[in-house]
């Protein structure tokens with residue numbers, strides 16, 4: 014307690030008033046009453062002319078001014094005039110993203126934009142902004158004090174921070190007890206409200222957008238998984254571009270692209286003379302991404318020795334360049350991506366378990382394109398429009414059945430494959446009419462040239478026999494008996510279906 018009130022002129026008196034404010038807030042029965050109550054208490058306790066409460070919405074993408082206390086009374090201004098998105102308010106954004114109190118004794122309006130302060134109420138001099146955390150310790154709002162003269166607002170920081178957090182807790186309790194009706198969405202289709210620059214409206218992609226919204230303002234380490242070409246890098250960029258670090262760097266490194274020693278010096282940097290050829294100091298990518306985001310693609314390909322070094326960066330928040338005895342503190346948000354099955358790699362000792370758990374507290378799994386339903390048509394149309402614009406061509410037309418055929422195709426290369434297909438088709442088509450033949454879809458998606466029934470049945474039978482042989486460690490006698498066939502029939506079918514021991518080995522390898 015002394016640390017809370019130590020610097021105040023009348024600590025006991027202040028403590029009594031603070032206690033009364035806690036009690037008052039605990040009695041509040043509505044959200045607005047609570048919010049106004051906090052703004053009033055903060056203004057009255059500190060003597061600051063202005064106090065404001067800002068809250069983040071559930072998706073943590075918008076910051077709204079929810080209560081304001083000015084010169085001893087509740088202040089209501091036309092909030093429509095104030096952006097409900099704090100994106101442009103750098104002081105507020107700083108406080109939210111750093112999760113640190115911000116105290117400015119002498120506001121210099123040339124240095125700081127303060128459009129969030131009521132301009133018609135005089136000139137503002139000192140400011141204290143406190144990030145507030147919810148029960149899960151996530152930053153969920155800001156409590157702000159401002160005075161017109163130079164004032165030591167800082168001394169109220171700790172106690173008002175406690176009061177603010179208590180208010181958030183009470184708000185959560187009220188919400189649980191009596192959920193208030195959701196505000197009317199501004200847009201007609203709320204489900205499609207935000208896609209962060211990605212194309213897709215399917216339920217699978219809506220789920221991805223929902224997950225993205227959760228991590229924009231929370232620097233949790235994210236791991237993006239999904240087949241090749243599903244948009245993993247695009248999602249990583251979206252998290253950076255729409256999140257609180259957007260004004261800082263987004264640094265990308267593909268871990269499969271470089272041999273171990275190069276990847277190490279690229280990521281961690283080196284000092285002059287660290288190895289032959291190191292003729293100058295070199296700042297690594299981790300250092301370069303300080304305050305920003307480092308996207309490590311194909312993390313499953315990172316060699317084990319580097320995994321240990323990366324783990325240290327995550328645990329200690331510091332990086333040590335090659336050839337240096339000194340470490341440097343870094344604040345980097347790490348996003349990783351992989352198309353590999355990392356848990357399986359962990360069980361095989363090919364990926365460190367401790368690193369895996371550090372990297373994957375918030376996984377986002379991107380669905381393959383074939384599971385996104387009508388998104389295929391939507392993406393195809395959009396890509397074609399973009400390409401026509403780029404090529405300075407008139408908008409193209411789609412011949413009947415073309416989009417339907419695309420929808421039926423499996424797209425092993427996912428969105429990247431579709432994008433490439435559209436670009437190629439536009440070059441092939443004449444008169445801007447896209448026809449099925451311009452897409453050169455593989456046979457099995459084209460009903461007219463589909464595999465015959467016989468071929469399909471043979472494929473099924475081949476797989477059945479291979480599985481059975483594998484279960485029986487290649488022993489043909491046991492496999493034949495499990496299948497209820499004479500051994501010579503099995504041998505005949507194997508010969509007919511072109512099954513040999515090499516197939517079994519390849520299959521075993523794929524299953525490891």
Ligand SMILES: Nc1ncnc2c1ncn2[C@@H]1O[C@H](COP(=O)(O)OP(=O)(O)OP(=O)(O)O)[C@@H](O)[C@H]1O
Pocket residue numbers: 210211212213239240241242243244245246247248310350352428429432
């Ligand atoms: N939902 C989407 N909307 C628009 N474009 C997309 C979408 N998803 C992917 N793309 C495009 O598809 C291409 C491949 O995307 P990206 O490189 O992000 O995939 P990836 O999963 O990281 O691939 P890889 O596994 O090969 O690294 C890019 O051109 C990207 O712009």
